[in-house]
Amino acid sequence: MNSFFLTTPIYYVNARPHLGHAYSTIVADSLVRFHKMLGDDTFFLTGTDEHGDKIVQAAERQGCPPQKFVDEISARFQSLWPQLGIAHDRFIRTTEPGHKRVVQAFLQRVHDAGDIYFGEFGGHYCYGCERFYTEKELENGLCPQHKTRPEFINEKNYFFRMSKYLPWLKSYVEEHEDFIRPRRYRAEALAMLESGALEDLCISRPKTRLQWGIELPFDDNYVCYVWFDALINYISALGWPDDRNFARYWPGEHLVAKDILKPHAVFWPAMLKSAGLPVYRHLNVHGYWLVRDTKMSKSLGNIIEPVEMSRRFGLNAFRYFLLREMRFGEDASFSEDALINRINADLANDLGNLFSRVLSMTAKYFESRVPEPSAFLQTDDAIAELCLHSLQNFVQLFGGTQFDAALESLWETVRALNKYVDSQAPWALYKQGSTARLATVMYVLLTAMRKTALCLWPVMPDASRQMLEQLGSPAAETVPPVPALRKEGNSFDGLSPGTVVASSSTLFPRIEMKRDAAPKTRRGQ
Ligand code: MSP
Numbered sequence: 001m002n003s004f005f006l007t008t009p010i011y012y013v014n015a016r017p018h019l020g021h022a023y024s025t026i027v028a029d030s031l032v033r034f035h036k037m038l039g040d041d042t043f044f045l046t047g048t049d050e051h052g053d054k055i056v057q058a059a060e061r062q063g064c065p066p067q068k069f070v071d072e073i074s075a076r077f078q079s080l081w082p083q084l085g086i087a088h089d090r091f092i093r094t095t096e097p098g099h100k101r102v103v104q105a106f107l108q109r110v111h112d113a114g115d116i117y118f119g120e121f122g123g124h125y126c127y128g129c130e131r132f133y134t135e136k137e138l139e140n141g142l143c144p145q146h147k148t149r150p151e152f153i154n155e156k157n158y159f160f161r162m163s164k165y166l167p168w169l170k171s172y173v174e175e176h177e178d179f180i181r182p183r184r185y186r187a188e189a190l191a192m193l194e195s196g197a198l199e200d201l202c203i204s205r206p207k208t209r210l211q212w213g214i215e216l217p218f219d220d221n222y223v224c225y226v227w228f229d230a231l232i233n234y235i236s237a238l239g240w241p242d243d244r245n246f247a248r249y250w251p252g253e254h255l256v257a258k259d260i261l262k263p264h265a266v267f268w269p270a271m272l273k274s275a276g277l278p279v280y281r282h283l284n285v286h287g288y289w290l291v292r293d294t295k296m297s298k299s300l301g302n303i304i305e306p307v308e309m310s311r312r313f314g315l316n317a318f319r320y321f322l323l324r325e326m327r328f329g330e331d332a333s334f335s336e337d338a339l340i341n342r343i344n345a346d347l348a349n350d351l352g353n354l355f356s357r358v359l360s361m362t363a364k365y366f367e368s369r370v371p372e373p374s375a376f377l378q379t380d381d382a383i384a385e386l387c388l389h390s391l392q393n394f395v396q397l398f399g400g401t402q403f404d405a406a407l408e409s410l411w412e413t414v415r416a417l418n419k420y421v422d423s424q425a426p427w428a429l430y431k432q433g434s435t436a437r438l439a440t441v442m443y444v445l446l447t448a449m450r451k452t453a454l455c456l457w458p459v460m461p462d463a464s465r466q467m468l469e470q471l472g473s474p475a476a477e478t479v480p481p482v483p484a485l486r487k488e489g490n491s492f493d494g495l496s497p498g499t500v501v502a503s504s505s506t507l508f509p510r511i512e513m514k515r516d517a518a519p520k521t522r523r524g525q
Pocket of ligand 1: 008009010011012013019020021023024049230231233255256257258259260287288289290295296
């Protein structure tokens with residue numbers, strides 16, 4: 001059995017969770033569910049990043065002690081995820097004693113390897129990014145991310161000999177095409193590694209300046225730099241070094257957005273190499289969700305609340321939209337109009353309508369039983385072939401994080417099935433009394449619908465389960481769904497004649513959008 005360990009970034013607890021956090025976590029959830037269906041032994045990790053200046057400052061602004069503050073915001077993230085259908089195996093917090101012990105053990109190991117030294121350093125520190133910038137990296141003296149002026153700080157600190165590992169890392173990235181993907185981020189990482197601008201990494205903060213962190217095991221006047229602490233969550237959550245989960249699941253894969261490419265593409269592999277551990281399998285990097293072409297920010301007041309969206313438009317529809325609309329790796333724009341258009345076109349018109357018409361015809365013509373097909377005609381074979389082909393494409397593309405293309409491939413079948421209904425006109429066959437032909441047509445439709453519904457489980461778990469139940473799978477069989485997605489692409493079967501199916505279906509109601517009014521759904525999915 002293959003193991004599949006996937007992580008999201010651990011989110012800072014200085015702000016409320018928004019669409020961006022929800023996207024990464026929903027994508028990760030879908031990918032883990034997908035691997036479950038392939039029969040893999042999966043482990044899904046998310047959590048919160050709770051140390052550092054940024055958190056202390058946010059707590060101070062609220063007049064709250066840091067521990068109380070992080071407890072509250074971390075709890076918000078923890079209660080959010082189930083509302084978005086996220087089924088993680090572990091939620092890690094960097095303030096957990098277990099994590100702290102692992103960070104200290106890791107630091108000690110890197111220290112023992114001779115990769116940590118003490119030195120003096122002056123640099124431009126951006127509190128928003130929690131990192132030093134070199135002169136070259138600043139844009140007109142400002143932080144390129146936050147557009148704020150960093151503070152010049154000069155102090156004695158501990159450094160990780162990262163530069164020692166950069167030549168190795170560069171060849172590793174060059175030799176492993178999909179270590180960092182999609183390609184544009186691999187190219188970006190290589191450009192960083194080739195630029196000569198990367199130096200050793202400052203990994204401590206003097207306690208005189210910051211107490212909120214993990215103490216260095218070899219000097220109690222210092223705490224660990226928040227990024228060094230945070231990245232280690234990926235193995236502390238597996239109980240490194242002794243827990244069997246580490247042996248079982250590491251190396252895993254990470255999923256992040258482009259804002260944190262550098263710590264994941266450069267710091268983390270160098271840290272792992274220094275500690276003598278294998279590097280991760282893949283770093284999957286996505287772009288930003290923009291709102292009217294700008295990044296979401298509190299000050300612009302354009303934050304999209306994921307729970308509100310899923311309440312108004314349906315959780316399953318919202319998840320579908322996020323995966324279908326964004327080309328993984330590129331930026332995408334979020335708007336309610338785009339969301340409503342997708343729901344109406346893809347879910348209500350194409351998929352929902354297919355289920356509703358085919359099930360009501362099966363009720364009318366065969367008393368809601370899957371009929372026994374007779375010999376397939378060329379047109380039936382063509383549909384069956386298309387269905388299997390799109391399922392195989394789906395598996396290939398989804399596994400390679402091309403979620404939009406994977407879903408589009410399924411929709412080719414959905415649209416073809418609707419056309420097949422129109423061209424075969426079951427109502428005419430019924431009128432003519434061509435029962436054998438009618439039975440084949442309905443069988444083809446129902447079989448293809450079941451395969452489509454199955455593929456949708458990672459993205460829309462509840463809707464998929466509902467569709468499978470409508471197609472006669474007993475609830476017990478559909479939860480969790482048969483973990484044999486690959487086999488489903490081999491032969492056009494899976495639905496036994498005689499199975500009782502539902503007599504009607506209303507899966508995705510159309511959303512009427514009145515200008516200047518809140519959209520109405522007839523029933524939430
Ligand atoms: N704490 C660090 C990560 C440490 S991981 C060892 C951090 N936290 S964060 O709260 O700022 O989260 C950043 C991540 O949130 C991004 O990498 C991405 O996953 C998600 N997103 C935040 N805003 C986003 C968009 N506008 N669009 C898409 N994803 C975004 O960085």
